[in-house]
Amino acid sequence: MTVEISYGAAEVVTGSCHLVKFDDGTKVLVDCGMFQGLDEYKNYEPLGFDPSDIDYLLVTHGHLDHVGRIPLLYKEGFRGTIVATAPTFDVMKVVLLDTAHLMQEDFDTAFKKAQRRGEEESVKEPLYTKADVKDTLRLPRRVVKYGQTIKLSPRIKVRYKDAGHIIGAAFLEIEYKEDGITKHVIFSGDLGNRQVHLNPPPTDPATARAVFVESTYGDRLHKDYDSSVAEFKEAVLKTLKHEGNVLIPSFAIERTQQLLCILNEMYENGELPRSVNVFLDSPMAIRTTRIYEKYRNMLSDYCQNRDHPFAFPNLRFTSTPNASKRINSIKRGNIIIAGSGMCNGGRILHHFKHRIWDARNAVIFVGYQAEGTLGREIIEGAKFIDIYGEKIKINAKIYTINGFSAHADQRELTEWIGKINGLEKIFLIHGEADKQRIFKKHLLQTLHKKVHIVKQGEIIHL
Ligand SMILES: [Zn+2]
Ligand SMILES: [Zn+2]
Incomplete structure (x- = not known):
């Protein structure tokens, strides 16, 4: 051979x-x-x-x-x-x-x-x-x-x-x-x-x-997973407490479903206020999440022991561009998960344009940001970014959480x-x-x- x-x-x-x-x-x-x-x-x-x-x-x-x-x-x-x-x-x-x-x-x-x-x-x-x-x-x-x-x-x-x-x-x-x-x-x-x-x-x-x-x-060696989850929760809750919004650039496969599991757990534990809207604003991530649901019997015991690991009452899937645009009118208390994971395209850019200039908001990076991507620019401390030819100031708090690797x-x-x-x-x-x-x-x-x-x-x- x-x-x-x-x-x-x-x-x-x-x-x-x-x-x-x-x-x-x-x-x-x-x-x-x-x-x-x-x-x-x-x-x-x-x-x-x-x-x-x-x-x-x-x-x-x-x-x-x-x-x-x-x-x-x-x-x-x-x-x-x-x-x-x-x-x-x-x-x-x-x-x-x-x-x-x-x-x-x-x-x-x-x-x-x-x-x-x-x-x-x-x-x-x-x-x-x-x-x-x-x-x-x-x-x-x-x-x-x-x-x-x-x-x-x-x-x-x-x-x-x-x-x-x-x-x-x-x-x-x-x-x-x-x-x-x-x-x-x-x-x-x-x-x-x-x-x-x-x-x-x-x-x-x-x-x-x-x-x-x-x-x-x-x-x-990876960073300990449980302490990464704790860090993530803390960043989310701190932002919401100050009437801010949380933006999470995420990969559609696996990372998004991990986040949904964590947010679901936060909802069930009463950690996540009932008034908070969680938006999954990525058609590809929505499709992938449905695949994870379909084959739930192949996931971990942790997921199988829950009725709906990827669904909870205040989670909304926004498939169409219009539904995505409507998120802009909700001023506070939003958690928005959108692609692309490294911010080199996708709906996350629209959310940056509408919210990254506001100091009450936060961006939480949960994945690797390759050299040459907008995500990398932001985590390395850029003061301004260019979105569709418009200069936008970065005032939002930037968090980088490692330890979610697949x-x-x-x-x-x-x-x-x-x-x-x-x-x-x-x-x-x-x-x-x-x-x-x-x-x-x-x-x-x-x-x-x-x-x-x-x-x-x-x-x-x-
Ligand atoms: Zn590979
Ligand atoms: Zn792979």
Whole structure:
């Protein structure tokens, strides 16, 4: 068997795409994600392999950096079978349609501007359209359950197990027979943070000679989750007490549902005044929350023990732009959760425009803010921001709360890898190079196994 990792998530976090070729001729792709941030340009480069050759696409979970290039794969000729859990198929649909919509919007704006300069030829077409996404979603699919083993060929089997990362996320245990010997390899997908109450902790891995493991936070330990929740509650209550409004830029998948759980608990405990309005002002987050509700039986015991973990009387979903605009007329006592998580677009910008200049209000950041985003500018202390060409002063109080990550940290990753029986070699993927070097050193000292940081363009024989 050979694994080719030249196609993404080698010494970077995004663009997950790993091609696995078996001796019996079966070709399998594990994920086909979008490159994001500084690596975005790579989405426009050739895939590097022939998609019409691939028999199966095994999808670990629905995050954009794991599914974002699947419509491209389809456009380039992929007609194989997609394998994923039921919630992953649902999340994937929401993510891909949203992405196609945003790319079309960006294209239309750029095209209009370029037209005025007479340079419309220079504007790149969107990577794919909504119609491409719809065609992609019609490809043959196999829906798998956690713990279920399916056959990919007479000699190859794969088992999906709960990765505890987002709804439906899985790691993959692949079993294959070569030269009369049965071998095992594991792909971790993204592994979850055990401290977060939303998903069950990742399932224990079984036997494997090799593991391809994510290393996003391989260099650090997360802040304690419970104290992060306490910090969050304090920031919310302090703002409301002074007649202010709370603005929370949030990612649609997982982070938003975490926040809804916490706010729900605050409501039930009587901590949140009954007069407070909580608005979920993001169509994508609303759709995702419905998916979490639909598959509630796959969430943690904490969530299953509650009647409605993501709903309480003063929570309102605002789907339409008009409903969103009406929030502006409610002067005080609002908690507004809106996208995008890093403030580089979305409805949160409108709320900034209407409220960030008022010192009674607060913005609570609950997620990572990448370099070059408006969110990063604000947490680094900007005094003014530019929104739709208008200069806005920042008077609102700015809070940054860490500890809500959906990824395992160094200790959790190490413990999980340490549970694999018969492990000979650890391959690090899905991480930044400097963090991977720290993680490699840590693994060598604690687990005493061979560790290899996978390079761009590398072919690994197992
Ligand atoms: Zn993920
Ligand atoms: Zn990822």
